[in-house]
Amino acid sequence: MTSSRGRRRLHHACLTCKRKKTRCPGEKPACSSCVRLKQPCSYPPARRPSQGGRSDERLAHLEEKLELILSGSLYMRLRRMRRSNRSIRQEQVIEEVADTSEKSYSASPPALEQNYPVSHPSTATFDSESSNLRPSPSDIAIGIGLYFKYCHRQPIWCFEREEVSDYGSISEELACSILALTSRFSETRDQAQLHGNIAKSLIMLRIANGTVDLPTIESLCLLAYSAFMDGNVHLGQFNLGLAFQLCRSAMLDLTSVYAIDGPITERKKRLFWSLQILEQSYGRQTGLLSVPTDIWRPSYSEVSPNGPPLPRDKLGCSSPSDTGVWNTSVHLGWVWSQVRKYVSDCSRNKLEEPWRYDSMYAKVLSDFMETENRIPMCHRYDSVKFYERKVEEVRMNRDYFAPWLKEQFTYHSIHTVLNHPFLYIVGAQHNPNLAIPNTFWRRSSELALLHSTWIVRMIDMVVDKQVPLVDPFFGHVAAIAATVHLYYCCAAATKLKHKSNTDFAKCRRFLKSFIPSSEACRELDRNLDKMTRIAAGSESMDVEDWMPSRIYLSVPLMWDILQFNSTTDTQEIPTAGLLDASLAPIIAQADLGESSTLEIIVATSPEITINTADGGQQAPTLSCKPPPSSSRESRNTVLDEPSVEQVDSLAFTTTPWLYADSSQLLNIEDMGGFDNSQPTIDESRGMGWWEDENFGNPMFDSF
Template sequence: MSGGEAGVLELRPAPAVMFVSRNEAVSERADERLQHLEEKLDLLLSGGGLMNQAPRQRQRHRSFDDTAAIADSSDKSFSATPPARRPSYPPEGGSSATAIFDPDDVEAGLNLYFKYCHRQPIWCFERDELGDHRGLPEDLASSILALTSRFSEKRDHLQLYSNNAKTLVMLRIANGTVDLTTIESLCLLSYSSFIDGNVHLGQFHLGLSLQLCRSAMLDMESVYVPEDPASDRKKRLFWSLQLLEQSYGRQDGLLSVPTDIWRPSYPSGGAGGSSNSGAGAEQDPRAPPLPRDDLGTSTPSEPGIWNTSVRLGWVWSQVRRYVSDCSHNVLKEPWRHDSTYARVLSDFMETENRIPMCHRYDSVKFYERKVDELKINRDYWAPWLKEQFTYHAIPTVLNHPFLYIVGAQHNPNLGIPNTFWRRSSEQALLHATWIVRMIDMVVDKQMPLVDPFFGHVAAIAATVHLYYCCAAAARLKHKSNTDFAKCRRFLKSFIPCSAACDALDRNLDRMTRIAAGSESMDVEDWMPSKIYLSVPLMWEILQFNSTTGSREIPTAGLLDASLAPAIPPADDGEGSTLEIIVATSPEITINTADGGQDAPTLSYKPSHGRHGGVSSAVMPTAAATAGPARQNVFDTPTVDQIDSLTFNTTPWLYADSSQLINIGDLPDLQAETGNAWWEGDNFNNIMFNQF
């Protein structure tokens, strides 16, 4: 209000409404807005919205499975869905109706929540903790419907439910009646905003949730007493917020949350290592413990799969911070022992070492599970897939060629040694290929996933495969083209429920068109001799800064125009594009005379006891369209055809998944050898120039 105006806002417990004493000088417009707010809150708090509406025919919720139906299973790409219609959102301010929901709406919303959102990634409550759905607090019910309406026919009500939830949450804060369900509501609203690509609003809800946790001292271990029946529920809420912070929190700025202090604790003498292994393995003893989680465990001392994914997610948050630093040209030589790269890699290996055997790839045998079994035990398999995708995303991003090409151009001290370039490029391609293999299995097992994190990982892997589409070796070039198409199709499958993935897909599409230059991308097998990488778009994809425009997402408006941050225009000038003339194929030549110091040979047999089971070299897949396997998976390679990343140790990289029967039956591929790509003049073939 202006200096001559006065207003008093009196808030009373429900079912009271807001009473406002106005000065006569209050404008007619302000009076109308306050009157509308009074009516809206009165209707919400009295629960009478449904009674005042004309009878309407109830629409049954359409399952998201209809949208996630399996479509194209061609050799070119597996896809969880065909390219679907763009999600339709109501226009900004286009609906002034009050949110209405009857008990059937809430029940359907809860069913959708436990099907698509429970433990994937957030884990706020269990069914038995909610009691009768008709007795749910209205702010929590509205938040659940705001999150789940995207999976049903009532997606057009999403904004209405979200607005009601925000109004009720703010009313509780103003009245000083914040309880556990209030913070849970904010957690759901935050996740919903991230799915919608509204990063700023999601981070606001997340930050408000964390501040309320701080006020309630939920960040202190001493608060969680055994006699508190809600103790475990509080732990789940706190670490759910941490999971969202790990994947979607802001990484730059002085006020960003320092995620390095929130390393999840490990059980004493945990699986795969002792309690004192690793220099930084200990956590602040005042921090809250992880919740009780025994899904998939074989002994009570082992952490459950959700807790394991939290620990791996913490490493992912460090990778995101590393990428943010690289984008600001803050990069110490990664091969130095005190570099951020070395520290994050150490954290990654320490966390991997602590993953219990019961959750590892070779132990659970996801590829052998039946579709019905996976649906029944979705509470386990959804976070298990999150863990697997995170496990492969970490080294993919940490070793992404783009980071070090750009870094070397801005800092002459970052001249990349051949040894580091070889290993980092091998790791990036290896784990990007593993991501594609995981995508194949997810599609084959018909596992509907909605967390945009999976779409983000697919987009990152796509950028690696795009880079190798111009490899000198034909086999690697063809493989990269095929895997790139699979990643794009998988990303598109998230578009019906996630505007964030829609924005990611548009950025990837733009980058693909720029990469092609004057060449046509309509060709089935696009085999370019060079590509053009857009630097701004690469940073957008790697950092998941895909914030959609306000015209598409009504919730984009959080700040007044006077506070809205200025978005710098896209840099289309010199230096915004990298020309990759040849990305020569990484290759390892095994020399049995080196005493076994280089790499293992094909004699390796996988076993359940091997600590590397998370990323075993043998990954059988039960593809639905698999044809009869050939007797020999590979043709005998010539010197020119030896183009694979670790061809002798991971030959499955170039095989169809249907052909992976037994790696032990493969012929010896060491008969012909050639110079490794990093020897002689081959390294000079990797050329990149600025435009």
């Protein structure tokens, strides 16, 4: 109604009132406003109605609005209107304010405001010299530099440096999308929303005109990642879903498309699997329209033989047949998506006995073992020896170490979440069989504690090597590990209490480091802070050594953290800057009262005994070890061997194989290269590795 009235009023206005942007009474032959000001008054010739009638008029109106967005006239008009209002008489100001919304939807702007060429949408392009909304080459250069510093292969991998080296050839929507993502890392972060809005308008224009190309879908990938970092999960999932639909239209999900090697074939592969990585970490797990995780099974599976191939990635590989480190993170990411589905089922009380061979737990664990068994030796922890690398070496080889760290964190987070004590404590309330103490309880508790400890160890190394990580996934993993250490803050063993308190603090500090660039991590930190205050109850947590006798775990907050249900505003995010208020979903507020908390006391804390002489990771058999000469020689092409011999206190200088079933653990005396006088763990005593006799082990000097 308002926009229609605005068009009629504009059509009836005289040319003088149009030029001055004032309300025209519309009298003819001369309006009273011009008569009062003694100005000439004339009207434009009447327009002939088109054959299409009202439909053609509405279509023309929509086209002109898009042209206004592209040319920058709409933005500049609003800006100039604010500036000119200061010099207009008070009565005109009142009229202008009352009519602002109507003028914003004008079908044609005043003549003086038409400073930029307007063409038909099907041929509309940016003129780099005349358009004020196309980023300048210097801005694009800064944005691309920030992208390769913070986002390249962490986790998305859309293009290489040489593919975007010519700033003038970069499409407008891709340039704006890059700046929308990277402005958070610069002093111009307040312009991120403007760049994002322009990029979205350009993308929609290409879709409407049928001119979608590869940079258009890449732009959606960048915008989706940016939305996830901002905690706008719904908008991120929309951008992701739209990108997948465009990939389907271009048949990028079929192997046949990649049969002929073209100039952008690898770029297509990188884009497709970058979208899949985002889906693995941030896709919705519930609802009829959610994407089933089984269809994304890795390419070595027979379930989906026609899937697109992974991109070529030879960084750090020791042989041509080795899978690249970024590709291995894709495989592990698929298992992580299965873990997220498992947690989602648990939150809806769909948990069966995990020890059953046909349980979801067993299926996920089987897929996990199959995936880790195919990861090349050259990417494993003991081969890379990340803890021995110099800071400068890590910085120079960031393209390798960024996805390698993602791989390591994903591995430990899978173990931690699958065996999280909270899942089975809550599950026991709905499944009586889970309330019976058994071997599974003991085993899962050991794995959760062990791998959450390893997450802290990885955090220590990231901090020590000064690696700039910005992917919210790392903050999510830190929050998950923090919940495990919070659980063990009330363990019976004093040493374990101290260790858990220290590790909990490290996880929180690491999570807080993501807050400047990610609103999603800010909300995660808030949830963790709320849960910590609830856990403390009446006890004070001001002291450094918080040693509670019991804790209270908030069930809703724990589910929010485990499922990464973090949004920046619970009242506004359901619309996601996308939906009308009439379509906004109604979300029930979580009950944070006493009935939604679990009381954990020392008596119910499981007694754990585990030999962590090998860090909870089995060493490979001799037949699995790669030949020292070939491996060392090939790896030198990308990564230099560690130049400084340092001691990894957690792993006794030679951390064993990372990817292995930790059920077969080695005694320290069985590990070569160590003094037999080193304290060992007496398994016959059944004591935990945190007990007084064992906790002094140099394995944990760094904690």
